[in-house]
Amino acid sequence: MPAPPDFEHMWRQLAPVGRSASSGGYFRQPWTSAETELRSWFAEQCATRGLAVETDGLGNQVAWWGDADVPGVLTGSHLDSVLDGGAYDGPLGVASALAAVDVLRDRGVTPARPLGIGVFVEEEGSRFGRACLGSRLVTGATTWDEAKELRDRDGVFLADAVADAGLDPSRGLLSLDRVGTFVELHVEQGRDLVDRGAAVGLASEIWPHGRWRFDFRGQANHAGTTRMEDRHDPMLTYAMTALAANKQARLSGERATFGRLAVEPNGTNAVPSLVTAWLDARASSDDALAELVASIERQAGDRAGRDGTSLAVTAESVSGSVAFDPGLAARLAALGDWPVIPTQAGHDAGILSAAGIPTAMVFVRNPTGVSHSPDEHAEAGDCLAGVEALADVLAELTGAPA
Amino acid sequence: MPAPPDFEHMWRQLAPVGRSASSGGYFRQPWTSAETELRSWFAEQCATRGLAVETDGLGNQVAWWGDADVPGVLTGSHLDSVLDGGAYDGPLGVASALAAVDVLRDRGVTPARPLGIGVFVEEEGSRFGRACLGSRLVTGATTWDEAKELRDRDGVFLADAVADAGLDPSRGLLSLDRVGTFVELHVEQGRDLVDRGAAVGLASEIWPHGRWRFDFRGQANHAGTTRMEDRHDPMLTYAMTALAANKQARLSGERATFGRLAVEPNGTNAVPSLVTAWLDARASSDDALAELVASIERQAGDRAGRDGTSLAVTAESVSGSVAFDPGLAARLAALGDWPVIPTQAGHDAGILSAAGIPTAMVFVRNPTGVSHSPDEHAEAGDCLAGVEALADVLAELTGAPA
Numbered sequence: 062m063p064a065p066p067d068f069e070h071m072w073r074q075l076a077p078v079g080r081s082a083s084s085g086g087y088f089r090q091p092w093t094s095a096e097t098e099l100r101s102w103f104a105e106q107c108a109t110r111g112l113a114v115e116t117d118g119l120g121n122q123v124a125w126w127g128d129a130d131v132p133g134v135l136t137g138s139h140l141d142s143v144l145d146g147g148a149y150d151g152p153l154g155v156a157s158a159l160a161a162v163d164v165l166r167d168r169g170v171t172p173a174r175p176l177g178i179g180v181f182v183e184e185e186g187s188r189f190g191r192a193c194l195g196s197r198l199v200t201g202a203t204t205w206d207e208a209k210e211l212r213d214r215d216g217v218f219l220a221d222a223v224a225d226a227g228l229d230p231s232r233g234l235l236s237l238d239r240v241g242t243f244v245e246l247h248v249e250q251g252r253d254l255v256d257r258g259a260a261v262g263l264a265s266e267i268w269p270h271g272r273w274r275f276d277f278r279g280q281a282n283h284a285g286t287t288r289m290e291d292r293h294d295p296m297l298t299y300a301m302t303a304l305a306a307n308k309q310a311r312l313s314g315e316r317a318t319f320g321r322l323a324v325e326p327n328g329t330n331a332v333p334s335l336v337t338a339w340l341d342a343r344a345s346s347d348d349a350l351a352e353l354v355a356s357i358e359r360q361a362g363d364r365a366g367r368d369g370t371s372l373a374v375t376a377e378s379v380s381g382s383v384a385f386d387p388g389l390a391a392r393l394a395a396l397g398d399w400p401v402i403p404t405q406a407g408h409d410a411g412i413l414s415a416a417g418i419p420t421a422m423v424f425v426r427n428p429t430g431v432s433h434s435p436d437e438h439a440e441a442g443d444c445l446a447g448v449e450a451l452a453d454v455l456a457e458l459t460g461a462p463a
Numbered sequence: 464m465p466a467p468p469d470f471e472h473m474w475r476q477l478a479p480v481g482r483s484a485s486s487g488g489y490f491r492q493p494w495t496s497a498e499t500e501l502r503s504w505f506a507e508q509c510a511t512r513g514l515a516v517e518t519d520g521l522g523n524q525v526a527w528w529g530d531a532d533v534p535g536v537l538t539g540s541h542l543d544s545v546l547d548g549g550a551y552d553g554p555l556g557v558a559s560a561l562a563a564v565d566v567l568r569d570r571g572v573t574p575a576r577p578l579g580i581g582v583f584v585e586e587e588g589s590r591f592g593r594a595c596l597g598s599r600l601v602t603g604a605t606t607w608d609e610a611k612e613l614r615d616r617d618g619v620f621l622a623d624a625v626a627d628a629g630l631d632p633s634r635g636l637l638s639l640d641r642v643g644t645f646v647e648l649h650v651e652q653g654r655d656l657v658d659r660g661a662a663v664g665l666a667s668e669i670w671p672h673g674r675w676r677f678d679f680r681g682q683a684n685h686a687g688t689t690r691m692e693d694r695h696d697p698m699l700t701y702a703m704t705a706l707a708a709n710k711q712a713r714l715s716g717e718r719a720t721f722g723r724l725a726v727e728p729n730g731t732n733a734v735p736s737l738v739t740a741w742l743d744a745r746a747s748s749d750d751a752l753a754e755l756v757a758s759i760e761r762q763a764g765d766r767a768g769r770d771g772t773s774l775a776v777t778a779e780s781v782s783g784s785v786a787f788d789p790g791l792a793a794r795l796a797a798l799g800d801w802p803v804i805p806t807q808a809g810h811d812a813g814i815l816s817a818a819g820i821p822t823a824m825v826f827v828r829n830p831t832g833v834s835h836s837p838d839e840h841a842e843a844g845d846c847l848a849g850v851e852a853l854a855d856v857l858a859e860l861t862g863a864p865a
Contacts, residue, residue: 084736086683086728144728145683145736187730250688270687272731281488281547281836284720284743285672285807286652289713291832296721297709300702307699311691318686319698321731322724326488326546328589329674329723329741331835334486334547339731341686405687430693433733434683 065109068160068448069441074102075152079142086145086435091183091194092120092226099140099152103180106159112178118232119223120182121195125175125239126162127459132241133175134458136161136451139184139195139409146185147437149248153425155180157246157448164452172459175239181409188213188222190272191378196409199235200416237418242389242458245410246423246451248439252430253402260446262400263390264422267411269350270316270343271379275302275361279370281326281334292332293369296324299336302361306340309360315344315353316405339377343405347381383411386419393421396453406432423451467511470562470850471843476504477554481544488547488837493585493596494522494628501542501554505582508561514580520634521625523597525581527641528564528574529861534643535577536860538563538853541586541597541811548587549839551650555827557582559648559850566854574861577641583811590615590624592674593780598811601637602818639820644791644860647812648825648853650841654832655804662848664802665792666824669813671752672718672745673781677704677763681772683728683736694734695771698726701738704763708742711762717755718745718807741779745807749783785813788821795823798855808834825853 066074079087079095089095103122107114112124125133138154158178165172181199186192189211197203209220209230223230254262277295303319310317318341325335340357344350358374365372394401402424414420425439425447439447468476481489481497491497502522509516509526516526527535540556560580567574583601588594591613599605611622611632625632656664681697705721712719720743727737742759746752760776767774796803804826816822827841827849841849 143733144730146728146733185730185732190731192732250685251690252693268687280833280838282832283652283808283834283836284722285670285718285745285809286834287718287832288653289709289718291654294709294720296705300705303698303702304706307691307696316687316689316691318696318732318734320686320726320733320735321729322726324722324724326548327723328546328587328835329592330587330594330720330743331545331548331722332720333722334836341732343687406685407687430684430689431682432685432688433730434685434736436682 065106065163068156068445071106071156071159075156076148081145084145084435087142087148088144089140089142090188091141092222096141097226103140103155107178110159110162117235118228118230119195119198119234120226120228121180121199121235123177123179123235125177127172127175129173129175131174133177133239134242134244134455135177135179135240136244136455137179138245138247139181141183141185141187143185143187143433145435146433147435149437149439150432151184153248153439153444154246157451160448161452161455164448165456170456173461174241174459176455176459177239184409189219192407193409193412196412199237200412202412202416205230240418243410243413243418243420244423244454244458245408246425246447247408248432248437249424249427250404250406250430250432254424254426255428255430257400259400260426260443261397261450262402262424263394264385264404264424265390265401266385266403267383267407268343268345268403268405269347269380269382270405270407271350272377273340273342273354274375274377275338275340276373277336277338277365277370279332279334279368282332284330284332287332294332295336295370296333298361298365298368298370298372299338301364302357305360306357309353309356313353315349317342317353317357380407380411383414385414385421389419389421393454393457396457397450399450421454423447423454467508467565469565470558470847473508473558473561477558478550483547486547486837489544489550490546491542491544492590493543494624498543499628505542505557509580512561512564519637520630520632521597521600521636522584522628522630523582523601523637525579525637527577527579529577531575531577533576535579535641536644536646536857537579537581537642538646538648538857539581540647540649541583543585543587543589545587545589545835547837548835549837551839551841552834553586555650555841555846556648559853562850563854563857566850567858572858575863576861578857578861579641586811591621594809595811595814598814601639602814604814604818607632642820645812645815645820645822646825646856646860647810648827648849649810650834650839651826651829652806652808652832652834656826656828657830657832659802661802662828662845663799663852664804664826665796666787666806666826667792667803668787668805669785669809670745670747670805670807671749671782671784672807672809673752674779675742675744675756676777676779677740677742678775679738679767679772681734681736681770684734686732686734689734696734697738697772698735700763700767700770700772700774701740703766704759707762708759711755711758715755717747717751719755719759782809782813785816787816787823791821791823795856795859798859799852801852823856825849825856
């Protein structure tokens with residue numbers, strides 16, 4: 062069998078899939094042709110390495126190396142992207158997992174515990190609005206009966222999108238029975254490692270975070286003839302809320318973002334009847350997050366009173382604080398003297414950790430901190446350092462049976 | 464020949480066409496099936512009255528009663544709507560024109576001058592962003608070579624939309640050679656007539672108005688991990704601009720509205736890279752309008768500097784002040800002791816007036832002033848008063864050959 066492609070070769074294979082010619086960013090939404098292509102690519106990579114891949118009824122994938130009847134170590138990440146996202150968020154963890162297997166084999170390591178490589182679907186929630194949907198369904202954090210009613214922007218039900226991609230959830234979902242430990246490698250999405258001068262780090266915790274839908278309702282009217290003082294314009298209520306959210310988060314060192322909007326009727330010469338805006342908020346503790354969102358909602362409600370508009374706020378998903386297994390992080394950090402840092406981003410690792418699986422995350426330095434953007438980047442040398450670090454971590458974790 | 468349907472019967476025929484079951488509003492965008500249905504309805508109405516309708520290569524329509532070789536009087540309006548608009552804006556003028564012909568015939572009037580009923584396409588600019596597109600093309604205010612490159616929200620070229628509707632602009636456009644005077648009846652889009660206790664009024668002038676596209680560019684980034692102080696978020700620049708535009712217009716008694724937005728990538732967990740917002744602005748003079756827009760642009764630019772974003776402003780359409788023929792307005796107002804009032808809304812009447820055709824407008828009272836909204840309304844009694852007033856106006860104008 063020829064040698065499998067090395068990390069840089071795999072990276073070149075992934076580069077064109079789902080890429081926008083105009084922005085250079087990626088549109089790898091789940092259950093689309095781009096994702097189907099990525100799923101095939103992953104299956105081929107596993108086959109090239111002599112590993113049989115299982116694809117579950119949703120599109121989650123796993124390939125196991127070794128079949129000893131002891132708890133295994135799963136590593137991996139996701140292949141989907143946000144809308145117009147970067148190349149690294151997700152795929153770096155998958156390609157690094159494959160490359161780490163090659164490193165272990167080159168080192169002559171035979172894991173005493175089974176080593177699995179996994180890919181979870183719809184991590185970003187970019188299509189159905191529910192982040193980490195694949196891992197949530199696999200762990201039972203979300204049920205299929207609840208999820209199948211989700212709709213994408215075009216009104217397509219999740220159940221139909223999955224069926225259209227040739228998948229069938231009634232065939233069953235990935236089993237985590239063999240997973241004793243989970244390790245996810247990910248590009249850093251901030252600049253902590255830059256500030257610390259480290260190519261690689263480990264995660265201590267994930268900030269609590271969530272998404273809230275704000276529906277601002279007013280009265281549609283003619284943009285020319287309606288006197289300013291006769292209007293009930295929900296765009297104004299929204300605009301003040303967006304500024305207030307930013308200010309509130311800035312003052313408290315937290316995060317609040319309105320990055321997604323839908324306006325009705327969205328006509329140039331009509332005062333809108335409805336502005337729907339989605340708040341992404343994150344804070345260092347569950348209490349701080351609740352207080353942040355309550356403060357934004359309170360300011361929005363006060364302004365709605367002055368504008369003669371109304372406000373309804375719906376929590377679409379809220380994830381509590383996740384502290385990764387501190388003993389595990391300390392043990393692994395010692396392997397490379399790597400810093401242990403928090404993150405504000407949600408990950409499948411957070412879902413598996415919350416489900417009681419000892420979990421660790423390996424971060425690779427991001428020179429600008431930019432992520433969820435075509436400008437997202439990691440230096441090739443840092444990516445290779447990440448592969449070596451992941452191999453060290455996996456060697457440690459699979460080194461001896463329990 | 465049976466009697467043609469009366470005004471209320473015509474109104475019931477129009478009621479379901481292009482209506483949204485959920486909002487109750489109308490989606491009668493040009494060159495769609497709803498508009499094709501309305502065009503057929505108009506042709507049938509003309510046929511029922513023994514009038515032959517001509518449809519030009521764009522879909523503009525006209526039917527003439529009488530063929531004397533003297534300057535004629537054209538009356539009519541449009542049948543398209545804004546997105547989720549009301550029933551009255553446009554169709555009231557067309558149905559009233561047809562009903563006024565019936566009134567004149569009932570009165571035994573035979574016009575000494577030809578009397579035409581016309582319908583202009585894409586008055587609202589709701590699909591291709593150019594208001595009064597039909598009348599602009601007919602008068603030469605816009606050329607086909609320029610217009611055919613316009614695209615709708617789905618990227619469809621105007622030329623293709625027109626061809627898909629079975630029309631062919633190379634067949635030629637409506638001729639205005641026979642039009643000595645134009646009269647448009649329209650629902651009022653404010654509350655001037657309510658305040659004056661009058662069911663009917665005439666127009667003195669149209670305020671100058673226009674549409675400007677504001678492109679706010681920033682840098683896409685992760686909504687969770689990017690510190691607030693590291694962002695270049697164009698949503699904030701936009702939000703401040705929307706509030707500033709409202710305040711500026713409120714203080715000066717003018718109009719400024721941001722009712723249409725497009726956000727990229729429009730993902731909940733991404734700081735946007737681009738917010739495009741359309742400003743609709745109107746003022747009592749050309750200078751006041753220029754000053755209003757300049758002030759909004761200046762405040763937006765200052766904020767962009769503070770946010771680390773950039774701003775580009777493009778004038779998409781600007782219409783100067785239109786004063787309707789004052790002698791004509793005074794002569795017609797005397798027929799019914801009707802008030803003569805200004806309007807802030809653009810109309811095909813403004814385009815024909817600017818092209819040198821003596822033009823008048825008849826307004827029908829709107830009890831709430833609400834327009835461009837499913838809530839737009841006029842009382843049946845006021846609509847019938849409008850028909851009688853229009854018949855009086857047309858009798859006066861067609862009463863004697865030149």
